Amino acid sequence: MNTSSSSVCSLEEYINAAPDPQLSASESKLLVTLLSEEDQYQYNQLLNIVLPDDIQHLLHQISLLLHLSSSAIWMATILLKKLLIEEHSLDLLIILACVTLSSKYQDSSSQPIDYELLAHCCQIENIQHIHDAETDLLELFSYDITALTPDHFFTYLSNLDNDCKHLVGQVQSLLSQIISLPYETSKFIHTYPCSIVVLSLICMNTTHTFAIEHIKSFLAHKKDSSYYLNQLLHCTAQFHTVLSS
Secondary structure (H helix, E strand, O other): OOOOHHHHHHHHOOOOOOOOHHHHOHHHOHHHHHHHHHOOHHHHHHHOOOOOHHHHHHHHHHHHHHOOOHHHHHHHHHHHHHHHHOOOOOOHHHHHHHHHHHHHHHHOOOOOOOHHHHHHHOOOOOHHHHHHHHHHHHHHOOOOOOOOOHHHHHHHHHOOOHHHHHHHHHHHHHHHHHHOOOHHHHHHHHHOOHHHHHHHHHHHOOOHHHHHHHHHHHHOOOOOHHHHHHHHHHHHHHHHHHHHO
16 A cells, blocks of 8 residues: 655654553553453453454455554454354454454554555445444444454563563564464464463563563463463464464
8 A cells, every 4th residue: 555755754753752661560560451351251252253264364365455463453353253252244344344443443653544445455335335334333332442462462561671672573573474474374373362472472582581581470460370371382382383384
């Protein structure tokens, strides 16, 4: 998708905020809050839902078309799973609305949505149909479309110190590459909690000591640390398989 030169200039003028250690300090309880959300029944119910192959394929194609971030794709997947749990039909417009709303929510400052391109490729006669579906979807969710994504944990880790911030940048890029792979290869990611995905990638891209330190800090706040550790090992093994193939 083409971006105007004026938009590029305005993006370049953004000031990159320095890491804020207070966001990741033990007193902030941020990590505890994020990890406790993963222990909720509703969250684990979503992990057990698998989107139909045709919907996963369509979501993957749209993400490539619009150059969506990994967090936007993650959020769209969660919204679609929520609709399945509530037994709502997933027609094309609803799927597109999940994607566009997720992109607005996650990528609003960096990636404007090309509605014309999206409508053309999906054979939608009028982009207003997509906007109407967005409104319907917001009303259906009572305007609460928040979703826990790996970026929440990336933000936590990047605020620990500059070394973590550099590592997180590398890992985020790797996650984006993996999610952009054919959905048959990458769909396993959405069966794991966000923190497991983040920790797995951290373990694969840093020293053993550094990884163990963060694994311990995460395990300390989980209800079932043994099960969590097993998930981490399985997820890491699957990442290794994907990246070595």
